[in-house]
Amino acid sequence: MDDDAHHPRPCPPSIREPPLKAAPHDQLTLLDLADRDARLGQLAHRRRALPELAVLTEAVADEARLNDRRIELDTLLGDLRRELRQAEAEVEQVRARRDRDEQRLSSGAITNPKDLTNLEHEMQALQRRITTLEDNELEVMDRVETTEADLSGVMAELERARAKVADVTAARDAAFADLDAERDRVAAERADLAARLGEPLLATYEKVRAQYGSGAAALRARRCEGCRLEINGADLREIAGLPDDEVVRCPECSRILVRTIESGL
Ligand SMILES: [Zn+2]
Structure with a gap:
């Protein structure tokens, strides 16, 4: 699977599409939001598969x-x-x-x-x-x-x-x-987290989530935690050169890619 990351893609999605700015703190909040959404998804699955x-x-x-x-x-x-x-x-x-x-x-x-x-x-x-x-x-x-x-x-x-x-x-x-x-407890936490975020960032997160099933993931050790793929060198260099408040997207899975201190940039 990792090899795919190095293959040329027919139409590589931009890592800055749509252009969006958000405080790094808010971007980190997206990770908590994605965690709660994942847990809500797991709870719904457990309810169906009881x-x-x-x-x-x-x-x-x-x-x-x-x-x-x-x-x-x-x-x-x-x-x-x-x-x-x-x-x-x-x-x-x-x-x-x-x-x-x-x-x-x-x-x-x-x-x-x-x-x-x-x-x-x-x-x-x-x-x-x-x-x-x-x-x-x-x-x-x-x-x-x-x-x-x-x-x-x-x-x-x-x-x-x-x-x-x-x-x-x-x-x-x-x-x-x-x-x-x-579910109610996690949903309440999620509502609190969402209330802290500005509308453009939240709207983008929701749009990505609706399209790809998950809205955001951390960039950790040069890897997207969402799709588990390693980000190629050129993309990593581009991401490293961007200001902290620039919202970037995973070139592989299109999730909002949140830079952390463990990103390996
Ligand atoms: Zn990804």
Whole structure:
């Protein structure tokens, strides 16, 4: 990367564009301002990339999936209970008919042998029907019980998922509160620093920051602290020859380049 600094650039940006004068003290304040802006950027990034956010997305998806399963089982259980009531009613209906036949038989009212045989056949058929219906009723009962057990398992899982969503939401909100308090503190410092600067210098800083993501950097040991590139000899000589109150720009990254006692000029 450093080698790039020595390659000829197609259109080298001027180190004095736009021409601007500012007290060295104000130029140093720009470094504090850039530091606060960098910290605000880091805080915003941490807020977006908070690990709790990914955990929460997953927990919310789990909760939704379990809730869908709960609704599905609830619906199934409702259907099965209705089916069970119908099966019970059917058994009752056939039993009642068999009981009536039994009463007729035991009352001795029927004496015709053919009628008696028909009645006995009918009663046998009804008994077979009752057995079939009772088997069906038992089967539906089994399914109701299995579904009830499945549902209570899903309800327990859903409770745990809801608790996790609540826990992670609380953890996220606590992390947000910490980050926001830190952001407010840094933003207040930034406002104080910005208030100390004259409008032309601040406006230039903001313009550069909007364009390049960062507005100012120190020149330290012949290197721009912003882009980390070494300033070439010719540019360094030009910078060294400029008065202290001349605002210069990094020829590599265009940040306002602030001279310090460690600049190596
Ligand atoms: Zn630079």
